[in-house]
Amino acid sequence: MVKHSRHFLEKEKLVDLTKKYPLTDSLQILSQIPNAKFDEAVEFTVKLGINTKHSDQQVRGTLILPHGVGKKTRICVVAKDAKLAEAEAAGADFIGGDELVEKIKSGWVDFDVLITTPDMMKSVGTLGKVLGKRGLMPSPKTGTITIDIKKAVEDFQKGKAEYRADKYGIVHMSVGRKSFSADQLKENIVAVYDALQKAKPSTSKGVYVRGVYLSCTMGPGIEMDAMAMN
Numbered sequence: 561m562v563k564h565s566r567h568f569l570e571k572e573k574l575v576d577l578t579k580k581y582p583l584t585d586s587l588q589i590l591s592q593i594p595n596a597k598f599d600e601a602v603e604f605t606v607k608l609g610i611n612t613k614h615s616d617q618q619v620r621g622t623l624i625l626p627h628g629v630g631k632k633t634r635i636c637v638v639a640k641d642a643k644l645a646e647a648e649a650a651g652a653d654f655i656g657g658d659e660l661v662e663k664i665k666s667g668w669v670d671f672d673v674l675i676t677t678p679d680m681m682k683s684v685g686t687l688g689k690v691l692g693k694r695g696l697m698p699s700p701k702t703g704t705i706t707i708d709i710k711k712a713v714e715d716f717q718k719g720k721a722e723y724r725a726d727k728y729g730i731v732h733m734s735v736g737r738k739s740f741s742a743d744q745l746k747e748n749i750v751a752v753y754d755a756l757q758k759a760k761p762s763t764s765k766g767v768y769v770r771g772v773y774l775s776c777t778m779g780p781g782i783e784m785d786a787m788a789m790n
Contacts, residue, residue, distance in 0.1 A: 575780050582788035583749065586774045587742045593779040599630070600738040600777035604749050606756055607771035608729045609764060616763045619725040622702045623755040627744040628719030630737035635716050636660070636671035638680050643709050647675075650713035658683055664690055671696075673722075675704045675712045695724060723752060723759075731756060738776050749774070753789050 574589055581589065590602065610617040636654040637647035638661060647655045654660065654671055661683045664674075669690065676684045676698050684698060691697040698704035702722050706712050725731050735748040753772075760768050772784040 575782055577783075580783050580785040582785050583746060583790065584742075584788075586782045586784050587745055589782055590738075590745075590774060590776060590779070591742060593776060595738060596778040598777075600779070601630075601734045602736045602738060602740065602745060603775050603777075604733050604735045604752055605771075605773040605775070605781075606731045606753070606769060607773075608725055608731065608756070609767045609770050610725060610729045610761060611764075612725060612727050612729055614763065617761045619729075619731065619756065619759050619761065620699070620701055620723065621755065621759050622720055622722050623751055624715060625719040625721050625735065626747045626751055627736060627740065629721060629734045629748075630740060633673060633716050633720075634671040635713055636664075636674045637709060637713065638674065638676040638684055639709060640677075640680065643677050643707075646709045647713060650710045651717060652709075652713050661687065669694060669696065673704060673716050674698050675706065675709060675716075677707060677709065678705060681705060695722070723755065750790065 574592055608619060610619060612618060634654070635652045637644070637652040638656060639647060640657045644655050644657065652675070656663070657680070661680075664687055667690065674684070674691065674696050681698075688697060700706075703712055703715065703720075721733065723731050723733055733752055735752060736745050740748075756769075769786045772786045772789070773781045774784055775781045
């Protein structure tokens with residue numbers, strides 16, 4: 561049985577575990593949870609009614625959060641020649657070619673997103689074991705395999721974020737920080753929820769959204785009413 565600290569149990573008293581809260585009420589409760597000694601991340605979790613064993617029921621994509629996630633996204637670009645110069649000019653944090661691939665292969669993953677060009681995928685494709693389990697493998701679906709390196713870098717700097725259902729059909733996303741205003745968090749959450757609705761696989765049957773939750777790093781989960789997400 562998991563044992564929680566006294567402080568956590570005090571926070572949990574703010575949440576009625578038998579209720580599903582509208583978005584506005586959920587944000588109000590979140591604001592009442594005492595702050596930790598750091599600016600906690602706010603996590604939005606959606607349980608989807610999909611069967612991820614089927615390739616046509618994968619839910620993955622990107623969107624630009626209206627207010628970002630409250631921290632700098634460390635961008636790594638694997639490319640060559642003019643595209644490397646383009647990445648550097650756009651402000652990528654780490655750039656390189658095959659030598660950078662070798663560095664990553666040895667276990668270095670000190671970045672949040674990896675962008676590459678189609679002609680480098682033969683090299684980047686060898687990083688599956690390192691990047692796959694961390695959800696960092698580039699994909700055309702997320703715009704991380706592209707010829708337009710400048711736009712890709714700039715989009716992630718503006719707050720572009722990836723959503724991806726895990727093997728249980730659950731999407732976990734950071735939607736900001738505890739220091740964000742309620743309006744900022746609301747706009748980010750609605751943007752994610754709308755993106756997930758649009759990403760519903762045509763082969764998904766039955767109830768698509770089966771659970772919606774909001775939490776902060778050191779706080780309890782708040783179950784939300786999927787019918788009151790505005």
